[in-house]
Amino acid sequence: MAKLPQDIHQAQLTLLLAAVMGCSQVLDQSVSLASERTSIERTYELTKYLDHQLKEIRDTYLSYLGPPFSDRDFSPPRPNSSSLSLPSAATRVDLWRGLENGVRLAQNQRAYTILLCAVKELASSTLCPYLQSSLLHFCSGLSGLLGAISGLMNTLGYTPPSHGNIPPLQGTTPIISAAPAPNDFSRKVEGFWVLRELQSWLQRSAKDFNRLKKRLRA
Amino acid sequence: MNSSHLYAYSDHREENSAWIWNEGESSSRLFFIFSLILLIPQVFSSSTHLAVISPQDPTLPIGSNLTASCTVSAHLGLSASSLYWTLNGRRLPSTMYTILGPTTLTLSLHGLNGSRQRSGDNLVCHRGNGGVLAGSCLYVGMPPEKPVNLSCWSRNTKDLRCSWSPGGQGETFINTRYALKYKLRWYGREKVCEDYSAGPGYSCYIPRDLAIFTPYEIWVEATNQLGSAISDVITLDILDVVTTDPPPNVQVSRVGDLDDLLTVRWGSPPALKDYLFRAKYQIRYRLEGSRDWTVVADVGNQTSCQLAGLRPGTVYFVQVRCNPVGIYGTKKPGIWSEWSHPTAASTPNSEHLCDSKPGEQNSTLRKELKQFFGWMRKHAYGCADVSIKLYDQWRVWLQKAHKKAQPGRYYGAVNHSTQQT
Numbered sequence: 091m092a093k094l095p096q097d098i099h100q101a102q103l104t105l106l107l108a109a110v111m112g113c114s115q116v117l118d119q120s121v122s123l124a125s126e127r128t129s130i131e132r133t134y135e136l137t138k139y140l141d142h143q144l145k146e147i148r149d150t151y152l153s154y155l156g157p158p159f160s161d162r163d164f165s166p167p168r169p170n171s172s173s174l175s176l177p178s179a180a181t182r183v184d185l186w187r188g189l190e191n192g193v194r195l196a197q198n199q200r201a202y203t204i205l206l207c208a209v210k211e212l213a214s215s216t217l218c219p220y221l222q223s224s225l226l227h228f229c230s231g232l233s234g235l236l237g238a239i240s241g242l243m244n245t246l247g248y249t250p251p252s253h254g255n256i257p258p259l260q261g262t263t264p265i266i267s268a269a270p271a272p273n274d275f276s277r278k279v280e281g282f283w284v285l286r287e288l289q290s291w292l293q294r295s296a297k298d299f300n301r302l303k304k305r306l307r308a
Numbered sequence: 309m310n311s312s313h314l315y316a317y318s319d320h321r322e323e324n325s326a327w328i329w330n331e332g333e334s335s336s337r338l339f340f341i342f343s344l345i346l347l348i349p350q351v352f353s354s355s356t357h358l359a360v361i362s363p364q365d366p367t368l369p370i371g372s373n374l375t376a377s378c379t380v381s382a383h384l385g386l387s388a389s390s391l392y393w394t395l396n397g398r399r400l401p402s403t404m405y406t407i408l409g410p411t412t413l414t415l416s417l418h419g420l421n422g423s424r425q426r427s428g429d430n431l432v433c434h435r436g437n438g439g440v441l442a443g444s445c446l447y448v449g450m451p452p453e454k455p456v457n458l459s460c461w462s463r464n465t466k467d468l469r470c471s472w473s474p475g476g477q478g479e480t481f482i483n484t485r486y487a488l489k490y491k492l493r494w495y496g497r498e499k500v501c502e503d504y505s506a507g508p509g510y511s512c513y514i515p516r517d518l519a520i521f522t523p524y525e526i527w528v529e530a531t532n533q534l535g536s537a538i539s540d541v542i543t544l545d546i547l548d549v550v551t552t553d554p555p556p557n558v559q560v561s562r563v564g565d566l567d568d569l570l571t572v573r574w575g576s577p578p579a580l581k582d583y584l585f586r587a588k589y590q591i592r593y594r595l596e597g598s599r600d601w602t603v604v605a606d607v608g609n610q611t612s613c614q615l616a617g618l619r620p621g622t623v624y625f626v627q628v629r630c631n632p633v634g635i636y637g638t639k640k641p642g643i644w645s646e647w648s649h650p651t652a653a654s655t656p657n658s659e660h661l662c663d664s665k666p667g668e669q670n671s672t673l674r675k676e677l678k679q680f681f682g683w684m685r686k687h688a689y690g691c692a693d694v695s696i697k698l699y700d701q702w703r704v705w706l707q708k709a710h711k712k713a714q715p716g717r718y719y720g721a722v723n724h725s726t727q728q729t
Contacts, residue, residue: 156425157397158432164397166440167358217426217483219505274365274428275443 102139126245127303133238134299140231141292147224148285154218155278166279171272173208174283176201179290191305192248194298199239201291206232208284215277235295357381359433359441367447367533370422370478377414378433380441388413390436395446396424422481423448450478451535455486455510455528458539461549461643465635468518468546470501471511472528475537484532488512493523493543520546520636551643552577552632555589555611560626560653562679564710567620567658573612574628574648585632585642591615592647596623621657621672625650654678 152160168174177197189197206229213225243249272280359380368374378393380386391413393400406414413433423429428445435441453475460470470488474480488501501512518524524546528539555574563569572591591604591613607613618624627647635642654675680702 154425155427156430158394158430161397223505274445275361275430275432278427278430278445279440279443 126242127306129238129242129245130299130303130306133235133242134296134303136231136235136238137292137295137299140228140235141289141296143228143231144285144289144292147221147228148289150221150224151212151216151281151285154216154221155282159278159282166282168283169276169280171280173204173211173280174287176204176287176291179287179294187301191246191302192243194302195239195243195246195248198291198295198298199236199243202232202236202239205284205288205291206236209288212281212284357442358384361431361433361442361444363444365428365445365447367449367482368420369534370448370450370481371419372448374417374420374446375414376417376431376444377408377412378442379409379412380433380435382411384435386435387411391441392434392436394430394432394434396429420446420448422450422478426481426483447482447533449480449482449484449532449534450476452476452479452484452530452532452537454537455530455539458526458528458542460526460542460544461551462518462546463551463553465520465546465550466516466518468514468549469507469511470514470526470528471507471509472539473510474530475539479530479532482532482534484530486510486512487529487531488514488526489529490514490524490526492519493525518546547635547638548640549643550585550632550635552585552587552630552645554645554648555587555628555630556648558626558628558648558651560624560651561682562653562656563614565656567656568616568618570615570618570624570626570653570655571612572615572626572628572651576611577630577632577645585635587630588633589628589630590644591626591628593624593626595619596625596652618655620655621675623652623654623675625652627651652678 158164177200179201209225209229209232213222213229216222216225359378361376361378363374363376366374376393378391380388380391388407388409388411392402393405393413393415395417400415404416406416408414415431423446428447430443431446432443433441455472455475458470458472460468462468468490472486472488474484474486486504488504489498490501491498501514503513503515504511506513522545523543525541525543527541530537530539555577557573557575559573561571561573563571574589576587586609588609589607589611591607592601593604593615594601604613604615615624615626627650629647630645632642634640657672657675683702
């Protein structure tokens with residue numbers, strides 16, 4: 091039955107999260123760089139794990155949306171909604187290299203805060219129960235990643251941005267909503283893009299944490 | 309990403325920023341209101357859309373016809389003749405199109421089939437180079453029919469699980485919601501079951517607050533965008549439909565060296581103690597490669613049984629199930645439980661080890677080792693002490709057990725209670 095791989099993933103995820111949380115919540119003043127690098131390594135591993143999980147969920151979700159969303163080269167225009175108001179994962183190489191550690195982590199934190207809300211919304215509007223529970227399970231992984239990033243920012247001494255607990259942007263619609271009223275098709279396009287952005291960010295985060303690790307070694 | 313697309317979706321930003329400026333002054337208030345008045349029409353215009361499709365996200369019965377229109381925004385400078393439609397990714401032929409105006413293309417669809425996916429069929433209006441302008445999700449299905457095959461059972465006299473099937477196929481193409489409702493027959497308000505996630509397929513689980521010795525009325529209501537339907541009502545007393553878990557700890561073992569016997573032992577279900585029922589059991593077994601089960605229908609209420617007349621040197625799969633009878637002193641039979649997980653065992657080879665050919669010797673040895681590991685799990689705590697000595701100890705034990713077994717052969721099934729080892 092489909093549940094069994096989820097149970098195994100659940101167990102693996104719990105172990106990984108416990109390891110990461112255990113490591114990143116050490117607020118000892120004399121913490122050595124070695125333990126910080128272990129924290130970063132574990133966060134890196136969590137990122138790779140979520141990236142792997144996402145591939146499967148994305149395939150299932152795209153076939154739920156149906157063609158043309160499930161077609162290989164399909165690319166609808168990117169909507170300009172609050173769910174997608176996150177910074178782009180893509181950035182110029184020189185700018186990316188030059189990112190200061192705190193800024194690098196803050197960018198990741200902002201991106202995943204928005205993506206977590208977006209995926210939760212995606213899950214709640216999904217009509218297929220199995221897919222819905224897969225997405226919610228994935229949300230708990232994303233939540234763990236956010237926690238790990240916040241923990242890292244703490245241990246490395248970077249103050250998280252003031253909107254650390256960002257209220258969901260969709261709850262505060264501006265007086266003039268410039269986006270067109272959402273319909274079912276445009277919600278599908280939005281869902282398509284949320285998962286695409288999530289994929290880009292998980293791949294970018296892996297590189298971010300690798301770079302962070304190298305920098306701390308120096 | 310096409311930069312023109314970016315422009316089309318982001319041009320509202322410049323309009324938005326105009327009113328944030330200069331908030332403190334009274335003159336800015338007028339400016340604010342003025343901008344508001346100017347901008348409100350923009351919200352309702354289609355300038356922020358690339359195109360608009362009508363109808364947007366309709367729900368339709370199977371077999372119906374649909375005429376859809378795509379009106380593209382004037383500022384894109386596209387003509388209706390350059391547009392085309394796709395349905396679920398497949399391009400529709402232009403014979404189905406009608407040009408209604410300079411910027412409006414319509415499509416006529418006939419005899420729609422049920423939706424390909426629950427999230428709706430994707431009807432999309434494209435510009436000439438393939439870019440997506442707008443889309444509409446079509447939900448094509450049928451109103452629900454009376455749900456059928458409603459049946460319920462209780463695991464432990466306190467809960468109730470019910471399952472049913474949709475009355476028709478048409479309702480499965482669109483999102484149809486099912487609500488299982490129940491009430492005490494002679495009094496009480498109607499309650500709705502809440503947990504639909506538990507079982508496979510269409511089922512619901514009521515975990516608590518159920519009365520026994522009194523009948524319930526239970527039914528299912530199906531609703532979707534096209535209509536609703538209610539199943540027939542079934543009436544039952546929870547005690548009529550009690551089942552239990554399959555018997556735990558099913559063990560199958562040889563009877564010494566006797567090559568056509570196997571002994572099956574199992575535990576009695578834990579619920580037996582709590583719910584005051586007697587249990588009766590059934591056993592079924594089959595050969596390893598076969599699909600035909602032999603059922604021992606009347607095992608009574610013993611927790612062990614001997615299977616006889618088996619083939620020597622063969623692997624058998626055995627399962628046991630349980631039926632709670634006389635629940636709380638009533639004479640009612642319950643519902644048979646699921647079969648236990650299959651337990652495998654093999655009968656000994658009739659030929660002596662030393663006489664058999666090397667190939668047969670290997671398969672016999674393999675089967676012996678299988679039994680050895682089973683014995684090990686019972687008697688060896690942890691795997692740290694595994695060694696060839698343990699294997700030799702076991703061989704000695706086996707010979708002693710063989711000497712204790714009664715001589716001669718059994719014919720026909722014999723039930724006798726044996727002590728648990």
